[in-house]
Amino acid sequence: MSANTALMNERPLVDMFHPPERLLMGAGPSRVHEDVLKVMSQTTIGHLDPDMITMMDQLKDMLRYIFQTSNNMTFPVSGPGSLGMEACVNNMIEPGDEVIIAINGVFGTRMAEVARRAGANVIITEDDWGKAVDPNKVEKALKSNPNVKIVGFVHAETSTGALSNASEICRLAKDNNAMTIVDTVTSLGGVPVNVDVWGADSVYSGSQKCLSCPPGLSPVTFSDQAVNFILNRETPVQSWLLDLSLVTGYWQGDEKSGARTYHHTAPVNALMGLHEALRKVVQEGLENVWARHKTVSDIIVSGMEEMGFSMLVEESIRLPELLTIKLPEGIDDGTIRSKLLNKYNIEISAGLGAFAGKLWRIGVMGEGAREENAKKILSAIKECIN
Numbered sequence: 380m381s382a383n384t385a386l387m388n389e390r391p392l393v394d395m396f397h398p399p400e401r402l403l404m405g406a407g408p409s410r411v412h413e414d415v416l417k418v419m420s421q422t423t424i425g426h427l428d429p430d431m432i433t434m435m436d437q438l439k440d441m442l443r444y445i446f447q448t449s450n451n452m453t454f455p456v457s458g459p460g461s462l463g464m465e466a467c468v469n470n471m472i473e474p475g476d477e478v479i480i481a482i483n484g485v486f487g488t489r490m491a492e493v494a495r496r497a498g499a500n501v502i503i504t505e506d507d508w509g510k511a512v513d514p515n516k517v518e519k520a521l522k523s524n525p526n527v528k529i530v531g532f533v534h535a536e537t538s539t540g541a542l543s544n545a546s547e548i549c550r551l552a553k554d555n556n557a558m559t560i561v562d563t564v565t566s567l568g569g570v571p572v573n574v575d576v577w578g579a580d581s582v583y584s585g586s587q588k589c590l591s592c593p594p595g596l597s598p599v600t601f602s603d604q605a606v607n608f609i610l611n612r613e614t615p616v617q618s619w620l621l622d623l624s625l626v627t628g629y630w631q632g633d634e635k636s637g638a639r640t641y642h643h644t645a646p647v648n649a650l651m652g653l654h655e656a657l658r659k660v661v662q663e664g665l666e667n668v669w670a671r672h673k674t675v676s677d678i679i680v681s682g683m684e685e686m687g688f689s690m691l692v693e694e695s696i697r698l699p700e701l702l703t704i705k706l707p708e709g710i711d712d713g714t715i716r717s718k719l720l721n722k723y724n725i726e727i728s729a730g731l732g733a734f735a736g737k738l739w740r741i742g743v744m745g746e747g748a749r750e751e752n753a754k755k756i757l758s759a760i761k762e763c764i765n
């Protein structure tokens with residue numbers, strides 16, 4: 380046997396990793412309940428184990444409740460929110476398709492880029508960062524481009540903290556014979572997401588924002604019309620991993636027998652964690668969960684305003700779960716954020732793009748949205764700025 384002696388002599392000896400105890404109050408990941416971690420640390424079972432299949436079916440039922448949909452095709456994609464975005468875009472778009480993507484921040488910009496890479500002819504509408512997507516611009520774009528097949532937009536823009544009117548944009552798309560791709564990564568479990576009432580066709584989210592689960596899974600749901608389109612595409616989905624017509628063999632099973640077949644090895648323990656995180660949301664009830672996000676968020680907003688900070692986004696479209704807070708003169712972004720992290724073990728997020736150094740993003744997501752956390756973060760910021 381030949382060995383690479385130079386590398387053999389460079390054996391890295393490292394200690395077991397122990398993460399610090401942080402209070403996560405940034406743009407995600409959010410705080411994870413210890414029960415979720417407990418469930419994830421149980422033994423790994425096979426991805427086709429009958430108990431695994433039962434757990435997966437419950438997971439789908441809980442996702443349908445949280446998405447407020449009866450869509451059959453509802454499951455978590457094995458990957459982060461961006462992979463859910465890739466799954467929706469790559470299944471819904473064929474090369475050469477005309478699509479409208481509404482941009483009002485980082486994630487709309489990302490969706491437009493993913494759509495271009497999927498071969499779409501992308502028409503964009505733009506709104507200022509911190510504002511909602513303007514439905515009038517979407518309507519105008521639809522009227523002047525009658526062949527548009529898809530409208531894509533972000534419900535809750537995590538880069539700015541603005542909420543857009545999903546119901547109105549989906550209705551406009553329908554009225555103009557277009558289907559929709561809706562990003563609900565930061566909205567699901569934080570503010571009402573009503574997939575069936577909106578008539579949304581393909582919707583993706585993420586595990587690590589208001590669902591309070593570790594990152595790495597992306598719940599998605601597709602309307603029957605979307606599924607019908609996907610199963611009858613002229614070209615195969617470019618991505619084998621994300622092709623819904625294949626992955627359905629694992630998540631739905633055979634049409635008659637329901638028997639599941641291997642597609643990819645699903646992240647078993649991660650799915651067990653999501654099961655527990657969703658169970659907590661379902662137990663508390665969606666309306667209570669939304670109300671808790673709002674109550675705790677309001678406490679942080681008034682506390683920050685008392686200290687002289689002001690909000691970027693106007694109240695009517697302000698996301699309770701993601702506050703963009705303008706920094707007054709004399710407050711140094713980096714210094715205070717690192718003090719919060721190193722001295723108080725609290726993580727908040729910086730502004731993105733043009734907002735870098737100008738604002739903070741405080742996440743009030745999932746388990747983070749508890750009154751005791753609001754008190755902790757307000758008193759820590761108060762001490763840091765004085």
Ligand SMILES: *Cc1c(COP(=O)(O)O)cnc(C)c1O
Pocket residue numbers: 407459460461462486533535536537562563564565585594595
């Ligand atoms: C976080 C986020 C994403 C991307 O999710 P990842 O898990 O980071 O890939 C997409 N859209 C929005 C609105 C987000 O907040």
